[in-house]
Amino acid sequence: MNRRRWLLHIILRALAHRRGRTILLLAVLAMASSLATALGIVSSSMEKRVAEEVRKYGANLIVLPALARLDVGSGGLNFGVVSEPAYLLQRQVESALEQSGLKAERSFHLTGALHYKDADLMVEGVNFSDIRRLFPWWQLKGNWPTASGEIVVGNDLATQMKLKPGDTMELVGKAQKMRLRVSGTVSSGGEEDGLLFLALPELQQAIGLEGQISLVRLMVTAGGDSLKKSASALQLLLPAAKVSEVRQTARTSEGLLAKVKLLMLMVTAVVLISAGSSVAGTMSTTVLERSKEIGLMKAVGGTRWEVMLIFCGEAAMLGIVGGVAGYIFGVVVAQFITKTVFSASAEFIPWFVFVSLGVSLFLALLGSIGPMISVFKLDPVRSLRGE
Amino acid sequence: MATLLKLIPHLFAWFGIVLIMLRGFSGRRSSVMLAGMIGFVIGVTGTFILFRSYPGSVTFGVVKSVLGMSFILLWGCSVVAIYRSTDRAKVMSWGKRLIKTPSTAIIASCLAGVGAGAVCTCRLSAATTDGVAMASVLLLLAAGAVAYIALAFEKRMPEAFKVSPAGMLAIVTALLLFSASSILRLDLFSPLSMKVMKGVHDFVHQFMESILIPDHLFVRSYIWKTIGLLFSKEVGFWGGMVIWFTPAILIVLAIQFERLPAVAHIRQGAQRRRVLVDAIRARRYRALIPVFALLLLAAATYQSCFPSVEYWDPKPLPVTAGSSGEIIIPKKGEINLEDGKLHKYIFRQGVKEARFFVLMTPAGELTVDLDACAICKPDGYGQAEGSVICYYCKTLIPLETVGKPGGCNPVPIPFTENGDSVVVDGLTLINSWSATVQATARVKEGGK
C-alpha cells in the first residue's frame, strides 16, 4: 500500500469511527455550500431569464420621427401646436444603425389609412419576417403571408369585418388600388388587434410614401446602463428622430430578482458564519478528545507536519463530500426557489460544483485552523500521560 | 532606468540558470561560474556588435535560431531520456560519462550564458535606440551580481535538491524561452504554431491534390467543412502546444519511469522500506525541476498569446470618395500621415467595404496597403516595435518591407501623391479588397 492510499484509508477510518459527528459536520457544510450554490444558480439563471424576458417583450428602443412642430400664434396669443404626420427615411435609419454598430434586431413600421368599402382602415406596413422575430408571442390563425398581395388582419378587426383567412378584399390608397388576400388573423392582446398588416413596400407604394417609415422598433441585446447609452448614441446619428426606451417589464423583474438575491445573500452570510463557527467548535472538541492519539502518532515518529496532514486531510475530506452534497442539494433548492418565485425552472450549471466545493472546503479548513494549531503544538509526553 | 526595470525578469531567468547549472554540475562551482559569466559577456557583446553592423531583423533572427537550436536539443535529450528510462540502452552510457566531464560543464554553462546575454541585449535594443552601450555595461554588472547571489544561494540549498542532466537542460531552455517570450521579435511559440498551421494546411492540400483530383466532384460540402477545421488557427495553436510541451513532459515521465532499486535481497523489513521510500522521494525531487520547466513554458506561451506589448491599432476612420471616385486623404491636418504610425481607414461603397491603411516606412516613403494579406483571413494588422503584426497568423512584418507584396505582407495599393494629399482610387481599392478577401476566404473554407 502506498503512502497516499494509506493516508486516505486512515482518514476514512477515523471519520467512520465518529459517525455522528462526521454526519453533523457534513450536514453543516452541505447546508452552507448548498445555499451559496443555490444563490449563485438562481441569480445567474434568473439574470439570463430576465434578459430573455426583455427580449420576449420585444423592442426595447423605438425610433419615432420628431414631429414637424409648428407653433401657431405669437407672444401671449398661443393657440397651441399643430403637428403633421412626419416620416423617417428608411435609408437614413439603416445607415445610422450601421454606423452606430449596435447589435439590434429591427423592425420598420409605416402606419397609414386605406379605404375599404366605406371606411378608413388603419394599416401598418411591416416586414413579416422581422415581426415574427421580434414579436414571437403574437398568435396567428392561418398563415403568415408568403407572396405579395397577402395580408394579415388583427383579430378584432377580423371579427368586426367578418374576415377570415382565404378571403379577398379590395383596398384603395392615395396612389393605388389593390386586391388583397387575407392569409391569416393575428392576436397580440394589444392595439395590434385592430390593425391590418401589409408588407411594407406594398403599403409604401399604395399610399405614395416610398422609402418612408413612421416607426422603428429595435431590440438591443443589452441590459442596464448600456441600453441608455445605445439610445443616446443612436439619437446623435438621427437628429431628425426621437429615440426612446421601452422597458417597464424588465424593471419589475429585475427588482424582484435583486430582492431575492439580497435575501439569499443575507441568509447565506448568516449560515456561512454559523457553519464556520460550528465547524470550528466540533473540530476542536474532536482534537481535544483525540489528543492521546495525536500524542501516540508523534511518539511513534510522526513529525508535527505529518500528523497535522492527517487531520487536515480529514477536514478536507469532509469539505469535499460536503461540497458535492451541497451542490446536489443546492440545485434542488435553486429549482424550488425559481419554481415558486419566478415560476420557471433553473438552469443546470455544472461548473457551480466548483463553487460549492470551494465554499465547503474553505469553511472546513478555516474552521480547522485553530484545532490544527493545537495539533501542531501538542506535546506527546503530556498527552500520553493523560494531562 | 525604465529599461533596466524591464530587464528584471530576464535577470531572474539568469539567476535561475546559474543556480541550476551550479547544482546540476555539482562540484564544479568555480568553472561553471566563470564559464557562465564569460558566456554572458560573449552573448552581450556579440549581440551588441551584430546590432551595430546589421539591421535589427538579422540579429533577432540569429538570436532566435540560437534559442530554437536549444529547444531542438531539448527535444533530442528528452527522447534519449525516455528511451533510457526503458532500461534498454546500455549503449548510452557514454552520454552519462560525457556529462560528467569538466569540459561539458564548461561548454554548457558558457552556451547558457551566451543565450541569456543575447536575450538581455535584445531587450535593451528593442526598448531603446541610444545609450545601449552604457546600458550593456550596467547589464553586465547586474548579471555578475545576480550570478554571485545565485552562487551564495546555491551553497545554502539542501543537499537533497538534485538536478538530473535532462532536467537541467529542460529548465535552462525553459528559462531562456520564457525570457525571450516577452520580446515580441524573439518569441518562438507563435512562429511555431504558425508553422504547424501552415504545415497542416500544405499537407492537406498536397494530399487532396494527389488523391482526389478533381476533388470537388467527390467531396461533399460538409466534408469540406470538416477539412476546413484543419485549416483553422486552433489547429496551429494546439499543435504548437504539443510540440512545445512534449519534451519537458517526456523528461518528467522518464524520471517517473526510472526503476526503483532492487530491495528483495534486504532481509530487514524496515531497511527495505526505507530504501524504497528514499528512492521514490529522490525521484520526486528530481521530477520537480522539469515540472517547474513546464510551468515556465506555460508562462512563455501565455506571454506569447497575450503579449504585454500594446499594439498601435487605431479604429478605422470612414472615408468617402469624391465624384470622380477618388479618395483623397490629406497628409497633414487632424492626422499626420507622416508620423511613422499606422493610419487605418474604411471605405464603403454600397454594400461593399474595404479596410486599408497608410503608413510612412522608415525609408521615408508613404505606402498605402490593404488591412489584409494575400494568405490569411483579413483580421488586420497592428503595429509594435518596428514592425506590424498580422493578427491572424501573428507574423511580424518589419516596417521596412511594408508596401512590398508577397507572403503575409499587407497587399499594397497603387496611389498617387498629389501635393499634400494621398489619392487612392476607390474602385481599385474595393476590387483589390474583394479579390484578396475572396481568395483567402476560399482557402479558409478548404476549397481551391
Add this chain to the structure above:
Amino acid sequence: MAELIIETTNLTRNYGDICALKPLDLQVPEGEWLTVMGHSGSGKSTLMNLVGGLDRPSAGSLQVGGKDLLAFTEDGLARFRREFVGIIFQQHHLVPYLTAVENVMLAQYFHSVPDEAEARSSLERVGLGHRLKNRPGELSGGEQQRVCIARAIINSPKLLLGDEPTGNLDQKSTLMVMELLKELRAEEKFTVIMVTHNQEVAAWGDRTIYLNDGMLVREESRLKVAEV
C-alpha cells in the same frame, strides 16, 4: 565491552521549579537489558522520555546511538524516534478505530511506507495471527500489549523502551510478554530499557538501576548478584 548506545553526563530535567531528574550520568552498552526501578515520581518516566527523544533535557549532554539529541529540532527528534526507538506503553495507546494490523502499519507509515504483509508476519511472530482484523477494544490486555510490541519492533529499532509494559497485566500475561521480549531481543539484538515496579520483571534484565527523587541511588547487575 560493546559500544555504548546511551551516554549521558549531568543529564537534568526541570519542570519549572521541580527537578524531575537531578544530574545523572548513565552509560548503557549496546545490547544490554536495563531495568529502571523506583517509586512513582522518582524520575523514571522522565529518564525514559529523554532517552527516547520525546522530551528535551534542561541541562547536560545526551548521546543516543552516537547522536546528540540536543542538536535535533522537534521534527528531527521525531525522525530520530521513527528510525531508532520503539516504545511500549503501560496503557498500550493503540488507535481505537484501527485494527491490530493497521495499528502496526501506522508505525510503518510514519517510518516509510506501510507494508501489510510485513505487519501481518510481525503480528504472527508475537502470536496474534488469529486476531489481525480485530480492533483494540476486542482484544485482551495481554493481546493489546503484544500488538504494542509488534508495533514497537516493526521498524527494527536499536533501542526498545518499555514504560511499565506489564503494569496493567495479570501474572500470566506478564510472563508471556516478558518471554516474548526475551525471544525478540535474542533475534533482533536491540537494547532494552524498561521501567517497572515489579521485582520479578526486573529480574529479567541484565542490570537494574534504582532512582529516588530524581537521583541514581543504587545499581546492581545480574552478574554481581550471581557472584554473591
